[in-house]
Amino acid sequence: MTLDGLITSKFQTVYGRQTFKCPYYLTVSASTPPTLFVSDYTADTVLQLSLDGKALQEYSDNKLKYPKSVVAVGPGQLLVCGNGSHNMVLLTERDGKMVEILGHKDGLSKPYSVSFCSDTRTIVVGMYTIDSLKVIFSINLISG
Template sequence: MAKDYNHVFCFAVCRCAVSPTGDKLYITNFNQDNVLTLARDGSVLSIFTDPELPRPTCVHVTPAGQVLVCGPDSYNILQIDSKGSRKLATLATKRDGLWSVCYNSNTDSIIVGMVYNKILVYKVK
């Protein structure tokens, strides 16, 4: 059954995050199934696509520069390189509706927001 995304208000630019040095901007593009990496002047540095990441909605950059991406169709969290050009790892694969991700540097934890009013916390070792 096809999913109805009429209620989702993110299309070309869904979410964005800035690198710790401020020289790169990462943008999730829901409609194009990709993550754009832009330079400070707005030029496109790379476009990341992966079959494991359809309709990405959330991107977060840790203080160490790790780029984390997820979306409601992928049910996983991918880590991509700081250039935004390739996948480094699949960090989580949960089949019940991952929606957002962020990193808490105080607790060294990845915090995952779920579609169905649930939050998961993964301790980074």
């Protein structure tokens, strides 16, 4: 969409099939060329699309249920809120691996939104049923 509201493209189908069941959040990657990552809530997936709408990759893991917010935290790395799995996973674009970095044991309950500050290495998580934010300082996001 242009700044004055003109729709330039829609990503409704890819190769004749519905692209999303229930898209919730999207982010643009820090990689070159940039790509879009979209969380698909009812499909339990994160989809990677080119900027022209071509499906590049679909990521899923039984650790991630009802993904909500997705945010790029560095080249090839994303944080994804698992609303139904009560966790936060680190998704590595290269191999599609998802590692739980925060969970119910850390006080997450239906995480809905996430933000990351690279300067302070801080994650801020908003939760659906709790009227507060969870702030986690100095987190190491390197998956192994």
